[in-house]
Amino acid sequence: MKLSKTADYSLRILSFMAKKPDELHTAKELVDKLNISDKYLRRLMTKLSKSGFIKSVQGREGGYRFTKPTEQIFVSQIIDAVDGLDKYMGCILGFGACSDDNPCALHKKWALVRTDIMNLFKTTSIAEMAQKDVQKI
Amino acid sequence: MKLSKTADYSLRILSFMAKKPDELHTAKELVDKLNISDKYLRRLMTKLSKSGFIKSVQGREGGYRFTKPTEQIFVSQIIDAVDGLDKYMGCILGFGACSDDNPCALHKKWALVRTDIMNLFKTTSIAEMAQKDVQKI
DNA sequence: AACAAATACTACTTGCAAGTATTATTTAAT
DNA sequence: ATTAAATAATACTTGCAAGTAGTATTTGTT
Known part of the structure; x- marks a missing residue:
């Protein structure tokens, strides 16, 4: 289970x-x-700029800056912008048609975990994450 | 979050x-x-046979059969055999060095979810999964 | 106007999981 | 013995995420 x-x-x-x-x-x-x-980071920065979390300033003395308070930017929004949340929230067994009405063998159990994951993503802001050190490895 | x-x-x-x-x-x-x-399934069957959950019978009239009661085979064991559980149980942010002592910004919150996922995998037997219909899509 | 320092764009390369093709081996039935 | 029906092994192909390279564009400084 990774991003x-x-x-x-x-x-x-x-x-x-x-x-x-x-x-x-x-x-x-x-x-x-x-x-x-x-190169990968630069491409990603352009994508994040287009997603609206940050805006770019081109030219000399340029860079990137937040467009709104980091308390208002949540993990879920970022994942959704770069990957689409669906990528992570689907059926654990990969069944496209899995749903409450047509559940796979792990559906009910997994749905509980998935709700927790969603809540974690939706309630964790970038401001909160920034309080911790970001590792390099 | 998929397998x-x-x-x-x-x-x-x-x-x-x-x-x-x-x-x-x-x-x-x-x-x-x-x-x-x-072809993919056949290769996988050989791997599962080597992992010991099932055994193959070669030659005409051959096939695959469980080596032990399905109540004693758990989801965690199967995932571990084919992918390695580590692949799914690592740091959500992908930091190799993330641990309780050296936590990433999501470590504490994610550890709780991960424990639930692990428990789900460890306590769900193949026998239990077999009671549900297995979908095709 | 020329230069420097920054971002933006487009195309190419790599690595790995998934999928495919071919041939070899095993064994029961005839 | 031969054949048929099954698994086993090996090598090749495809698709996608990740990584890399080179060029174009923007803009402040001189």
Whole structure:
């Protein structure tokens, strides 16, 4: 049970930026501090900018900055923006048609866990994550 | 939050077989009933045989049969055999070094969920799964 | 106007899970 | 012995996420 690397990176990046939520952060700074491959991070930053969590400032003295208070940005929104939450919230056995009406053999048990996961994602803000140190390995 | 297709397939296959736990099941039967690609399923059956949940009978009139009561085979064991449980039980943010002593920003919250997932896997037997219908889509 | 430092875009490469194809081996029935 | 029906093994192909490379664009500084 993991997130994609793209989602991982997004959370790490935004958590890191949220430690100084009003500053402008360059891609270079983020690459150096977070140990994420340069080109991949830059592409991801463009995607996150388009998703509206941050906005980019182009040109010299450019970078990225939050568009709203980090208390109002939740893990669920970020995962949804980069991967789509559906990717993680589907049937544990991979059945497309699995539902309450047409449950797989693990449906009921898994539905309970999934609700917990959803709640975790929906109630954890980037501001909260920023209070913890972000590891590099 | 999904399992690999390999783990999905394994659970579907063994659950299906467990409906008639004492019979010999051929790969052909399983492919027809479970809608899993032929060659992939056959390779997986060999792996599951080597893992000890089932044993193969070669030659004409051959097939696969459980080696022990399906009440004694748990989801966790199957996932562990085909993928390794570690693949699913690591840090949600993908940090290799994440631990209680060196926690990531989601560690504490995720540890609770992970425990629930583990319990689900460890306490659900193939016999129990076999009581439900196994879907095809 | 020229330069430097930043982001944006497009295309290519790599790695791994999943899927496919072919051939070899085993064994019961005839 | 031969055949048929099953599993086993090996190698190849595909698809997608992740990673890399190079070029274009933007904009402040000089």
